[in-house]
Amino acid sequence: MHSSDTRKKFDFNEFFAKVKKILLQIITHSKTKKIVLYTLLTVFAALMFFPFYWLLISALQRSEDLTTLPPNFFPLRITFNNFITVLQESKLLRYLANSLIVTSISVVCTLFVTILAAFALTKLKVPGRTIIIAIMLTLIILPSELLIVTNYSTIIQLGLQDNLAALILPFVGSVYYVLILRNSFLVSSDKIYAAARIDGASNWRYLWRVLVPQSKPTIIAIVLFNALASWNSFLWPMLVIKTDENKTLPFGLLTFVGDDDRMKIELTMAASLIALIPMLILFLTTRKFLIKAISRGGSKG
Amino acid sequence: MKVVLKNLTKKFGDIVAVNDLSIEIKQGEITALLGGSGSGKSTTLNMISGIESVTSGKIFFDDTDVTKMSIEKRNVGYVFQDYLLYPNMNIFDNIAFPLKMKKVSKDEITEKTELIAKALKITEQLKKRPGELSGGQQQRVAIARALVKDPAVLLLDEPFSNLDTRLSLELHDELLRVQKRTGVTAVYVTHNQEDAMMVSHNIVVLKDGECMQYSSPDELYHNPQNYFVANFIGKVEINKIDGNIVDKIFVSNDQSVKLDLSLNLQVQSASAVSLCFRPESVKVSQQCDFDAKVVACSFYGKDVMIKAKSNEFYIHAFHNKMLDTSDSVVGFCIDKNAAKIFDQNTGERIL
Amino acid sequence: MKNTKFEKFWDNIFPKIRPWLFLSPFILFVLVFSVYPVLRSISLAFMQDYNRLTGNYNGIGWGNFEGIFKSRDFKNAILNSSLYAVMVVPIGLVISLFFASLLNKRLKGTAIYQTAFFLPLVTSTVAIGFVWRFMFNGNYGVLNSILSIFGVDKIKWLEDSRYSLTTIVIYGIWSSIPFSTIVLLSAMQSINKKYYIIARMDNASSFQMFKKITLPMMMPTIIILMFLNLISSFKVFDELQVFFGGPGPYSNLYTIVWYIYEQMRTGIYGVGYAAAASIVLFVFVLSATLLLVLIRKVWLNRGKRLVRSKRNA
Numbered sequence: 001m002h003s004s005d006t007r008k009k010f011d012f013n014e015f016f017a018k019v020k021k022i023l024l025q026i027i028t029h030s031k032t033k034k035i036v037l038y039t040l041l042t043v044f045a046a047l048m049f050f051p052f053y054w055l056l057i058s059a060l061q062r063s064e065d066l067t068t069l070p071p072n073f074f075p076l077r078i079t080f081n082n083f084i085t086v087l088q089e090s091k092l093l094r095y096l097a098n099s100l101i102v103t104s105i106s107v108v109c110t111l112f113v114t115i116l117a118a119f120a121l122t123k124l125k126v127p128g129r130t131i132i133i134a135i136m137l138t139l140i141i142l143p144s145e146l147l148i149v150t151n152y153s154t155i156i157q158l159g160l161q162d163n164l165a166a167l168i169l170p171f172v173g174s175v176y177y178v179l180i181l182r183n184s185f186l187v188s189s190d191k192i193y194a195a196a197r198i199d200g201a202s203n204w205r206y207l208w209r210v211l212v213p214q215s216k217p218t219i220i221a222i223v224l225f226n227a228l229a230s231w232n233s234f235l236w237p238m239l240v241i242k243t244d245e246n247k248t249l250p251f252g253l254l255t256f257v258g259d260d261d262r263m264k265i266e267l268t269m270a271a272s273l274i275a276l277i278p279m280l281i282l283f284l285t286t287r288k289f290l291i292k293a294i295s296r297g298g299s300k301g
Numbered sequence: 302m303k304v305v306l307k308n309l310t311k312k313f314g315d316i317v318a319v320n321d322l323s324i325e326i327k328q329g330e331i332t333a334l335l336g337g338s339g340s341g342k343s344t345t346l347n348m349i350s351g352i353e354s355v356t357s358g359k360i361f362f363d364d365t366d367v368t369k370m371s372i373e374k375r376n377v378g379y380v381f382q383d384y385l386l387y388p389n390m391n392i393f394d395n396i397a398f399p400l401k402m403k404k405v406s407k408d409e410i411t412e413k414t415e416l417i418a419k420a421l422k423i424t425e426q427l428k429k430r431p432g433e434l435s436g437g438q439q440q441r442v443a444i445a446r447a448l449v450k451d452p453a454v455l456l457l458d459e460p461f462s463n464l465d466t467r468l469s470l471e472l473h474d475e476l477l478r479v480q481k482r483t484g485v486t487a488v489y490v491t492h493n494q495e496d497a498m499m500v501s502h503n504i505v506v507l508k509d510g511e512c513m514q515y516s517s518p519d520e521l522y523h524n525p526q527n528y529f530v531a532n533f534i535g536k537v538e539i540n541k542i543d544g545n546i547v548d549k550i551f552v553s554n555d556q557s558v559k560l561d562l563s564l565n566l567q568v569q570s571a572s573a574v575s576l577c578f579r580p581e582s583v584k585v586s587q588q589c590d591f592d593a594k595v596v597a598c599s600f601y602g603k604d605v606m607i608k609a610k611s612n613e614f615y616i617h618a619f620h621n622k623m624l625d626t627s628d629s630v631v632g633f634c635i636d637k638n639a640a641k642i643f644d645q646n647t648g649e650r651i652l
Numbered sequence: 653m654k655n656t657k658f659e660k661f662w663d664n665i666f667p668k669i670r671p672w673l674f675l676s677p678f679i680l681f682v683l684v685f686s687v688y689p690v691l692r693s694i695s696l697a698f699m700q701d702y703n704r705l706t707g708n709y710n711g712i713g714w715g716n717f718e719g720i721f722k723s724r725d726f727k728n729a730i731l732n733s734s735l736y737a738v739m740v741v742p743i744g745l746v747i748s749l750f751f752a753s754l755l756n757k758r759l760k761g762t763a764i765y766q767t768a769f770f771l772p773l774v775t776s777t778v779a780i781g782f783v784w785r786f787m788f789n790g791n792y793g794v795l796n797s798i799l800s801i802f803g804v805d806k807i808k809w810l811e812d813s814r815y816s817l818t819t820i821v822i823y824g825i826w827s828s829i830p831f832s833t834i835v836l837l838s839a840m841q842s843i844n845k846k847y848y849i850i851a852r853m854d855n856a857s858s859f860q861m862f863k864k865i866t867l868p869m870m871m872p873t874i875i876i877l878m879f880l881n882l883i884s885s886f887k888v889f890d891e892l893q894v895f896f897g898g899p900g901p902y903s904n905l906y907t908i909v910w911y912i913y914e915q916m917r918t919g920i921y922g923v924g925y926a927a928a929a930s931i932v933l934f935v936f937v938l939s940a941t942l943l944l945v946l947i948r949k950v951w952l953n954r955g956k957r958l959v960r961s962k963r964n965a
Contacts, residue, residue: 037757048768117677145933146931147689251778272778272782294773374855387847389871
């Protein structure tokens with residue numbers, strides 16, 4: 001009796017050991033690893049992307065379908081009515097237009113001022129250059145919240161309250177962008193600058209014909225970041241803009257919210273989706289560049 | 302462990318990097334993979350280590366076929382050209398790293414690490430960080446790290462390339478000493494034939510992925526099997542005179558040299574051959590094999606190197622004193638036993 | 653004659669003022685909208701009982717600061733922001749690190765994965781915030797229905813003051829992941845691949861390689877990222893407006909920025925408090941930055957002290 005028992009136990013252990021070995025081989029096999037990786041990536045990508053998915057299908061459904069329980073993970077009936085309603089009956093297009101105007105003018109103005117300033121600080125001999133740059137470096141760490149308080153009263157004093165210009169002006173002078181662009185300009189050869197001057201080119205010409213084209217990637221990055229910041233800015237417009245007509249997109253979206261549950265969910269979703277589209281297009285077209293720009297910025301800290 | 306390569310071939314697409322390489326490295330030998338860029342030396346090293354996959358052929362460590370074995374299992378010690386010490390660890394931890402991966406006991410780790418550090422004379426650096434060490438010291442740490450786990454074979458990628466002459470010579474001694482002490486089989490890649498000649502038991506001379514010759518330095522120097530090896534090896538380029546063999550007599554193209562080789566030569570005649578001999582195998586002597594005009598003289602250690610020109614060729618020869626270079630025609634005598642004949646087209650050795 | 657004199661003068665002086673011509677727009681805007689506000693905010697913070705309409709104030713002192721630190725809302729703001737930071741920053745970093753290591757394997761389909769993981773970078777909090785609000789909805793929200801599968805009762809995420817912070821935290825983690833992941837991924841990719849080859853020769857497992865090679869070499873970046881995230885977690889504003897229409901369901905979820913915003917809109921005396929609060933925020937940011945610089949210096953110089961002492965000995 002004894003011996004047969006011990007023999008049975010033995011077989012068990014051996015069996016488990018063999019199974020373990022096979023499992024380990026499967027797990028460490030490179031193909032299995034790949035499958036696991038792809039699965040993990042897909043699962044997490046889906047999780048991160050889920051809100052967007054939810055936004056999409058919510059915007060495409062009718063109010064009744066959205067409030068059924070349990071919620072539909074796939075839309076049963078699709079309708080485009082929400083979009084039509086939102087576009088026709090609300091001021092969404094107006095908000096969109098405001099945002100477009102503000103962002104584009106803001107980007108252009110800021111870029112212009114930044115280019116001129118970065119040029120002056122690199123190639124032109126500005127007395128006290130070091131001091132100015134030192135001051136700029138200290139200004140960088142300032143949180144924008146510190147400036148809000150006074151800028152608000154400045155805007156009021158200038159009589160620009162409720163004016164789109166108020167959304168543009170405070171951000172035209174950006175220490176951050178000038179410093180970045182300055183770094184990019186510094187890399188450009190001084191000898192070429194000297195040669196251009198000797199050839200009789202004016203500073204203006206040199207700046208726009210030579211220096212700027214050389215720094216295209218940085219300039220594009222600045223434009224992108226600037227556009228994003230401007231488009232998505234929320235707190236400042238909320239402070240400054242009073243009338244509905246002049247609201248920018250993020251601020252304007254708030255009008256879709258009434259009381260909490262009485263909020264017309266499907267319309268809000270549709271409006272949000274529409275609001276998201278311009279940035280979505282921006283992202284899809286500049287994805288690689290954008291990611292590269294952020295990587296570089298992140299590593300410099 | 303002995304390392305055996307059998308018909309080793311590596312292709313990158315259509316490009317053949319290594320072609321049918323077969324060599325057998327004995328346990329405890331230092332072998333140099335010598336060649337220019339594109340010769341396949343680094344590829345071969347990487348195939349031995351497992352970094353590169355093998356297109357066809359086999360690699361054996363002792364009797365184990367490691368051709369398909371993953372890097373992790375081969376137990377190879379590798380020293381990169383740029384050392385690659387872990388910058389966030391001190392030297393002790395750098396060297397101990399392989400042992401920690403093996404989950405060896407702490408005492409054993411300390412013991413083995415200190416032992417190898419002593420062997421490579423870096424005991425004083427153990428507490429420092431890689432950034433504080435000189436290049437030569439860093440290299441020794443890298444070697445220590447490779448050796449501490451008692452690898453099957455030690456592989457080094459261009460160990461001499463980053464060092465100046467003095468450090469290079471130090472490394473020569475280090476490698477020989479450490480290798481002797483640990484008895485590890487070592488293979489390294491270099492493009493410098495002097496380093497290879499000084500630090501190896503055997504050298505694999507590679508050209509365009511083919512093994513031109515695999516022998517000891519001595520053999521390579523005195524017995525090159527083809528023109529490429531003869532020319533590649535040696536501090537000074539080997540002398541070469543083109544010509545033909547007629548009736549066992551070598552006649553140079555410009556008829557200035559006629560050498561009776563009947564004693565050693567097997568073939569009766571051959572066309573388009575090169576007569577090659579090293580500078581030390583030719584003497585200044587009147588009325589000997591040929592005359593040539595002295596073009597330059599320079600000091601070469603205890604000897605003087607004479608450069609002389611005949612009609613169609615140059616030669617270098619060693620002499621014991623400086624010669625007048627203005628228009629002096631001097632006679633030269635070739636040591637027939639040391640002379641070699643190569644076919645001009647195939648480069649193969651005839652004599 | 654007059655012309656040449658003037659021309660000479662102009663030719664002489666133009667190059668000297670030219671740089672300023674280029675620089676002046678920038679300087680103008682910076683002075684008006686950056687430098688002046690800083691100075692004014694600092695001074696406002698110390699003007700007690702500053703009356704926005706009349707400009708009168710009641711002497712210089714710490715009155716405003718005393719006021720805000722006594723204020724229940726401000727204290728609430730500091731508490732919330734701290735809780736938020738403690739939860740969002742570490743969890744966000746860990747998840748981002750995990751994602752970055754997944755993405756580092758360079759599998760096919762980068763375009764799709766990049767879009768999925770990084771899209772939140774460009775979306776305004778308001779736009780995507782509404783979806784989250786809907787998902788958190790007590791009655792119809794997706795989150796509750798998923799929970800019900802596990803037998804958990806419906807939670808009134810947005811109405812219950814116990815869970816309202818959690819909603820912000822979840823959103824905060826989700827929205828911080830893209831940026832953190834990109835930065836971490838780039839740091840990972842900058843590590844010399846050969847280090848891993850050597851480690852593989854030592855039969856190191858993936859986990860060991862991560863712990864001993866990847867993580868230490870990424871430390872500087874991780875620390876910077878941690879500080880960046882820390883600072884921005886004190887600036888939460890947008891999502892509060894979207895989720896609750898204000899600072900929390902029962903005004904229990906204040907953040908410093910919300911406090912500032914409210915103070916600016918309420919009454920005539922709020923400006924001083926707003927300024928003081930923004931100074932507090934600034935001090936916090938500044939000290940965090942200085943701490944970061946200090947840590948970096950220590951980190952980079954570790955191990956070198958030994959050498960120096962040996963030399964002196």
